[in-house]
Amino acid sequence: MSGDFRSYYEAEVRPVLAALEERRRRAGRAWSMVAGAIALLTGTAAAVAAALSSWGFAIGAVILGAICLLGGWHLLFRSIIRRAKVAIIGALARFIDPSLRYEPDRYITKAEFRQSGLFRDSINRYRGEDLFWGRVGSTGIRFSEVHAQHRQSSAGSKGTHTTYRTIFKGLFIIADFNKHFRGMTVVLPDVAERTLGWFGQKLQDTFDVFRRGELVKLEDPEFEREFVVYGDDQVEARYILTPALMQRLVEFKRKAGRQVYFSFALSNVYIAIETDKDMFEPRMFRSFLHEEVVLEHLRDLQFATSVVKDLDLNTRIWSKE
Amino acid sequence: MILAVIISCQGERTMAVAIGAVVAVLLVLVFIFNGLVVKRNRCENAFATIDVMLKKRYDLIPNLVETVRGYAKHERELLAQVTELRAKSVSGRLPSDETVVLNNQITGLLRRLLVVVEDYPDLKASKSFLQLQRALNEVEEQIAAARRAFNAAVMDLNTAVQMFPSNIVASMMGFRQRHFLVTPREEHEAIDVGERLHPRDRTPD
Numbered sequence: 212m213s214g215d216f217r218s219y220y221e222a223e224v225r226p227v228l229a230a231l232e233e234r235r236r237r238a239g240r241a242w243s244m245v246a247g248a249i250a251l252l253t254g255t256a257a258a259v260a261a262a263l264s265s266w267g268f269a270i271g272a273v274i275l276g277a278i279c280l281l282g283g284w285h286l287l288f289r290s291i292i293r294r295a296k297v298a299i300i301g302a303l304a305r306f307i308d309p310s311l312r313y314e315p316d317r318y319i320t321k322a323e324f325r326q327s328g329l330f331r332d333s334i335n336r337y338r339g340e341d342l343f344w345g346r347v348g349s350t351g352i353r354f355s356e357v358h359a360q361h362r363q364s365s366a367g368s369k370g371t372h373t374t375y376r377t378i379f380k381g382l383f384i385i386a387d388f389n390k391h392f393r394g395m396t397v398v399l400p401d402v403a404e405r406t407l408g409w410f411g412q413k414l415q416d417t418f419d420v421f422r423r424g425e426l427v428k429l430e431d432p433e434f435e436r437e438f439v440v441y442g443d444d445q446v447e448a449r450y451i452l453t454p455a456l457m458q459r460l461v462e463f464k465r466k467a468g469r470q471v472y473f474s475f476a477l478s479n480v481y482i483a484i485e486t487d488k489d490m491f492e493p494r495m496f497r498s499f500l501h502e503e504v505v506l507e508h509l510r511d512l513q514f515a516t517s518v519v520k521d522l523d524l525n526t527r528i529w530s531k532e
Numbered sequence: 533m534i535l536a537v538i539i540s541c542q543g544e545r546t547m548a549v550a551i552g553a554v555v556a557v558l559l560v561l562v563f564i565f566n567g568l569v570v571k572r573n574r575c576e577n578a579f580a581t582i583d584v585m586l587k588k589r590y591d592l593i594p595n596l597v598e599t600v601r602g603y604a605k606h607e608r609e610l611l612a613q614v615t616e617l618r619a620k621s622v623s624g625r626l627p628s629d630e631t632v633v634l635n636n637q638i639t640g641l642l643r644r645l646l647v648v649v650e651d652y653p654d655l656k657a658s659k660s661f662l663q664l665q666r667a668l669n670e671v672e673e674q675i676a677a678a679r680r681a682f683n684a685a686v687m688d689l690n691t692a693v694q695m696f697p698s699n700i701v702a703s704m705m706g707f708r709q710r711h712f713l714v715t716p717r718e719e720h721e722a723i724d725v726g727e728r729l730h731p732r733d734r735t736p737d
Contacts (some may be wrong), residue, residue: 390670428684445684446581449677529670530663 214484218307227298228500238287249279284526292493300491302344303509307516311345311352315491318342318355319383327385327474327481328395328423330378335362339383340448341491347516348525349532354515356383356490357483376507381469381486382515388451388480390523391531394443395453397423398460398473401439431457438473451475454523463521467514478531565703571689575710578682579628582713585675586621586635592671593618593638596664600645603655607648614641632713639675642668679713686710 253276260269297315304311318339325334342355360375381446423441427448434457442448452460464471472483490511493504550681621634646665657660690709693702701707 262616390673428688430680430684445578445681446585446674446678450674453673453676528666529673530666532666 216306219302220505221301222311223306224299224505227302228295231295231298232500235288235291238291242287244283245283246280247382249276251281252276296491296493299505300341300508300512303505303512304345306460306509306510308345308347311343311347311516314342314344315340317487319353319357319385321359323353323385324357324359324383326477328397328398328476328481329474329481330359331423331470332361332378334359334378336360336375340529343512343515347519349527350389350519350524352384352516353386354382357381357383361425379483379485382484382490384482384484384515384518384526386480386482386518386522388475388478389527389531390451390529392447392475393449394447395424395474395476396427396440396442396448397475398438398452399471400438401435401437402452428453428456429457431461434458434461437461459522463518466517466521480518480522480524547715558631560697561701564698565705567594568689568692568698568702568705568707571692572707573686575682575689578678578685582675582682582724583673585629589638589668589671589675590622592664592667593642596642596645596668598650599658599661599664600655603658603661604648604652607645610641610645610648614638614645635675639672642672683712688714713726 222518225398252273256272257269257276260266260272263407293315300315301313304313308439319342321334321337324330324337337356337357337359339355342353344353346424358380361378362373363376364371364373366372421435424443425441425445427442427445429435429440429449431454438460440448440452460473470485472481474481491508568642593614596613601611617634617638621631621638623698646668649661689707692698693707693709
């Protein structure tokens with residue numbers, strides 16, 4: 212933990228945690244009494260029923276008791292965990308930049324997701340959570356977790372079978388780009404080069420050429436190995452993807468260590484980073500008391516906001532301020 | 533009689549195969565030819581785009597010169613040079629190679645101008661100059677992008693002109709390789725704000 216963060220943590224996070232911990236203790240005491248009463252009642256009812264050989268009633272009583280226990284626990288503790296999450300993740304966001312806000316239930320909308328032009332499959336199920344928004348330096352930024360799925364129906368012997376295929380799951384970032392432009396340029400992982408021989412994929416790529424605009428061949432061999440670029444305008448694509456930015460994108464992909472998609476549209480840069488990890492999600496209240504867990508949330512957040520520095524978006528030497 | 537029919541049938545079949553083969557070859561030739569035309573037109577188009585971007589810069593230069601002249605009295609010579617080169621390029625009677633050389637010189641002079649400006653804090657702080665500087669940065673990068681797009685188009689064309697079997701069609705139809713535009717050395721470097729702010733710290737090339 213860096214000195215900066217430690218003092219911030221002690222001043223901002225610790226008191227919130229302490230207050231919530233006290234609340235949790237009180238709730239815990241109340242809970243042990245309620246749980247004991249429920250268990251006692253259930254036990255007695257089940258024992259009586261068993262003595263009368265009314266097994267159905269006995270099992271019913273046990274199940275009802277279990278449901279009451281689980282429901283009660285959920286009611287009492289989920290709200291505390293949630294408050295802790297909002298308070299702590301919100302504080303971490305403010306540590307990164309005082310203007311950065313956190314809303315756990317909101318997410319990048321489906322319309323915004325579509326505007327990126329990155330994923331063309333029809334989206335039948337779309338979910339998300341953990342929206343952060345604000346500015347990092349002079350760059351406006353919004354990001355959240357997103358899960359977009361496509362419905363597939365296949366007719367089998369037992370009727371139609373419906374499954375959901377994931378189009379994208381991970382972190383979706385929208386940042387204000389530092390140059391003006393009009394069209395759309397997308398930078399995709401170069402799948403064709405890696406899965407050469409997959410005829411279907413090739414075919415799909417061919418169709419992509421028609422749907423996404425022209426193929427833009429760039430000079431940087433390292434960049435070309437990692438990505439394939441399509442754009443409405445050859446010159447504009449190069450105006451955006453300067454040699455310096457190409458290097459930065461390659462480095463960012465390496466740092467992320469996962470599949471990364473970029474798109475430049477509507478004066479924004481859209482960045483989609485695939486991941487299965489459920490970020491900013493504490494399972495238990497106690498997890499917040501572990502420094503390591505808090506630090507991991509901070510690292511996730513720093514990674515998301517690092518795009519501004521990594522893509523040099525705060526450099527505003529062009530006509531867009 | 534039967535033999536004659538069989539022979540004539542076989543003759544027809546051979547004929548059909550021969551016609552089929554000729555049509556196929558012709559189709560391939562047409563395909564290759566059209567491909568070469570598309571590539572050549574892309575080069576022309578890309579070159580025209582460079583021109584458009586250069587014109588944008590020509591439009592910017594008079595304003596820039598006037599703004600700098602107001603503050604920097606000692607840079608008359610440099611400003612005169614820029615104005616003169618611009619006038620020459622705008623006259624539009626120059627063959628394209630010469631235009632490229634002239635514009636590279638303009639690029640060099642403008643860069644020098646932006647360095648010189650560091651000695652005039654009032655000018656640097658003036659709003660109109662800052663706006664011009666931003667516009668100039670933008671147009672310089674657009675010119676660089678157009679130049680790169682042109683070079684990419686040239687590479688596509690040159691590859692097709694050299695590769696078999698398109699090289700046969702290319703030599704028959706008079707398609708020639710084109711020269712790449714050489715980028716002035718300093719444009720290879722990424723624009724660095726720090727460098728703009730402290731240009732004197734830089735060791736000369």
